[in-house]
Amino acid sequence: MIGTSVLRQTHVLMLQDDHFQNLECNHSFKEQEFISVLKNCNSIAEIKQIHAQVIKLDLIWNSLYANNLVVTCALSDWGSMDYACSIFQQIDDPDSYVFNSLIRGHVKNMNPEDALYVFDEMLERGVVPDNFTFPILLKACTNLRAIKEGNQIHALIFKLGLDHDVYIQNSLINMYGKCKEIQHSYAVFHNMEERTLSSWSALISSHSGLGMFSDCLDLFRGMNEDGCRKTDESLLVSVISACTHLGFLDLGRSLHAYLLRNFSKLNVAVETSLVDLYVKCGSIEKGLSLFDRMNVKNQLSYSVMISGFGLYGGFHEAHKLFVEMIELGLQPDHVVYVGLLSSCAHAGSVELGLEFFDRMRLEHGIEPTVQHYGCMVDLLGRAGKVKEAFALIEGMSMEPNDVVWRSLLTSCRLHNELRLGEIAAKRILLLNVGDFTMLSDLYARNGMWDDVAAVRKEIVEMGLSRNLGKCTVEMKRRVYAFVSQDRSHSDSSRIYEMIHQMEWQLRFERYCPDLSQVLFDVDDEEKRQLLSGHSQKLAIAFALLNNSGSRVIRIVRNVRMCGDCHAYTKLVSMIYEKEIVVKDRNVFHRFRDGRCSCRDYW
Numbered sequence: 182m183i184g185t186s187v188l189r190q191t192h193v194l195m196l197q198d199d200h201f202q203n204l205e206c207n208h209s210f211k212e213q214e215f216i217s218v219l220k221n222c223n224s225i226a227e228i229k230q231i232h233a234q235v236i237k238l239d240l241i242w243n244s245l246y247a248n249n250l251v252v253t254c255a256l257s258d259w260g261s262m263d264y265a266c267s268i269f270q271q272i273d274d275p276d277s278y279v280f281n282s283l284i285r286g287h288v289k290n291m292n293p294e295d296a297l298y299v300f301d302e303m304l305e306r307g308v309v310p311d312n313f314t315f316p317i318l319l320k321a322c323t324n325l326r327a328i329k330e331g332n333q334i335h336a337l338i339f340k341l342g343l344d345h346d347v348y349i350q351n352s353l354i355n356m357y358g359k360c361k362e363i364q365h366s367y368a369v370f371h372n373m374e375e376r377t378l379s380s381w382s383a384l385i386s387s388h389s390g391l392g393m394f395s396d397c398l399d400l401f402r403g404m405n406e407d408g409c410r411k412t413d414e415s416l417l418v419s420v421i422s423a424c425t426h427l428g429f430l431d432l433g434r435s436l437h438a439y440l441l442r443n444f445s446k447l448n449v450a451v452e453t454s455l456v457d458l459y460v461k462c463g464s465i466e467k468g469l470s471l472f473d474r475m476n477v478k479n480q481l482s483y484s485v486m487i488s489g490f491g492l493y494g495g496f497h498e499a500h501k502l503f504v505e506m507i508e509l510g511l512q513p514d515h516v517v518y519v520g521l522l523s524s525c526a527h528a529g530s531v532e533l534g535l536e537f538f539d540r541m542r543l544e545h546g547i548e549p550t551v552q553h554y555g556c557m558v559d560l561l562g563r564a565g566k567v568k569e570a571f572a573l574i575e576g577m578s579m580e581p582n583d584v585v586w587r588s589l590l591t592s593c594r595l596h597n598e599l600r601l602g603e604i605a606a607k608r609i610l611l612l613n614v615g616d617f618t619m620l621s622d623l624y625a626r627n628g629m630w631d632d633v634a635a636v637r638k639e640i641v642e643m644g645l646s647r648n649l650g651k652c653t654v655e656m657k658r659r660v661y662a663f664v665s666q667d668r669s670h671s672d673s674s675r676i677y678e679m680i681h682q683m684e685w686q687l688r689f690e691r692y693c694p695d696l697s698q699v700l701f702d703v704d705d706e707e708k709r710q711l712l713s714g715h716s717q718k719l720a721i722a723f724a725l726l727n728n729s730g731s732r733v734i735r736i737v738r739n740v741r742m743c744g745d746c747h748a749y750t751k752l753v754s755m756i757y758e759k760e761i762v763v764k765d766r767n768v769f770h771r772f773r774d775g776r777c778s779c780r781d782y783w
């Protein structure tokens with residue numbers, strides 16, 4: 182109970198305010214008046230005055246007054262959940278409206294656990310939850326990734342016959358998706374009589390969150406075919422990011438055009454995802470021009486652009502943006518530093534890289550992650566400081582991952598560091614064909630033919646000989662995939678004919694197939710044939726046959742490119758006057774005029 186001194190104090194406060202003075206004089210507080218006073222309230226101090234007044238007039242026992250006080254306190258931006266709960270304790274028979282508001286207030290204030298406690302109390306006190314209770318409650322479960330509670334709530338929804346409510350269904354799709362139970366999301370989605378934009382959006386963003394990007398695009402197509410022509414910006418961010426991950430630039434571009442036609446203004450999240458699309462799909466100029474034209478840029482926008490320069494080695498540009506973002510008062514995060522460090526690695530700026538590595542911790546309080554160490558190993562390794570790179574790995578506070586060891590192996594191959602190269606290869610857990618090629622290269626350069634043979638044997642034994650590279654190339658909004666020695670394509674004979682022509686031309690440029698890249702024990706002629714059938718060459722041949730008009734060929738591959746394909750692609754870019762952009766796991770190779778942007782280090 183509130184003491185008389187407090188009441189007197191509030192009384193004085195009220196006298197200073199004309200609005201409340203009137204109430205004081207009337208000695209009553211009509212329901213309508215009360216509601217309108219509450220509506221105009223905009224601070225917790227004012228709520229306290231009204232609360233005091235309600236107690237003074239002995240109206241707190243009237244559920245209308247108490248309920249509305251709780252709801253206003255719980256849901257206003259300036260509200261206080263503590264105060265809302267304290268008033269709530271004084272209500273004898275709270276109804277579902279009050280419970281729902283408290284649950285909503287807790288979720289809004291990032292306390293989803295408390296929201297579940299309130300729900301328990303609701304059930305204990307025999308208040309039946311309604312269609313407003315469940316969407317927000319499921320949101321609490323989603324935020325907590327509490328699938329067990331979510332399942333129980335789903336069962337209750339069934340029991341209460343609310344399973345056909347579209348808002349509840351959408352919340353269920355979202356909850357199951359975020360809790361990685363995508364098959365349950367599907368089940369709810371399939372059982373819906375009517376699907377709204379939110380239903381599609383929940384299902385698509387769930388797939389995006391699980392990295393199921395092809396499914397995202399299939400669903401987006403399905404959504405259009407289903408007649409759901411509306412779309413919103415958050416859904417588009419999911420779809421654009423699916424294109425980005427899959428490297429589907431043309432499709433992303435047509436989405437961009439669609440956005441420009443249908444939205445007068447794009448929000449910063451959509452614009453940033455478009456910048457990311459262009460940058461990651463190999464069109465940094467387009468990404469930069471879009472970035473420059475953005476009216477509002479946030480931390481993520483800078484992060485995306487700086488990472489882009491990290492991929493392409495635009496050190497000066499990355500540095501300039503870094504300075505700009507600091508000046509704007511935006512805090513760089515660990516992603517920004519990954520971009521900066523990798524741009525230093527590309528530029529060979531060891532000193533600056535080390536300086537940024539220190540600044541990251543000392544100035545911005547970011548502890549280096551395994552990714553930052555990967556960049557540093559790359560930086561030192563490229564510059565020939567392989568021993569320093571190894572020392573850095575040994576001093577890491579966490580377990581180095583495959584990326585770190587692979588960076589070291591790459592440097593060892595480049596600088597012919599046999600001993601450290603062997604150590605690195607032994608530490609890579611998931612060796613792929615590319616790693617074996619690097620190791621066998623290293624042995625071959627040191628004349629260790631028995632070891633070369635042993636590596637080849639291991640590849641066959643591990644069944645990796647079948648797991649050769651796959652390349653995709655996008656043409657007229659369709660994606661074509663090629664595996665090595667692929668003859669399944671309907672245009673196969675023309676493709677091999679083109680390969681033959683290309684090689685003939687390449688020979689004039691003194692191209693000589695690098696047979697050491699073939700790790701199988703076959704004769705030289707067969708090696709030559711195996712090399713010609715590498716998926717990247719098939720993809721290039723196909724692209725040259727089919728997009729004579731376009732200046733750029735874009736290829737995405739799943740494993741590291743072999744040295745022969747690299748040399749071959751450089752020459753093709755010169756002879757056919759095409760720019761060939763190859764995304765090779767996490768590196769971009771941009772082949773132009775017989776050179777590659779990676780400067781032969783990858």
Ligand code: ZN
Pocket residue numbers: 715717742743744745746747
């Ligand atoms: Zn190859």
Ligand code: ZN
Pocket residue numbers: 747769770771777778779780781782783
């Ligand atoms: Zn390259």
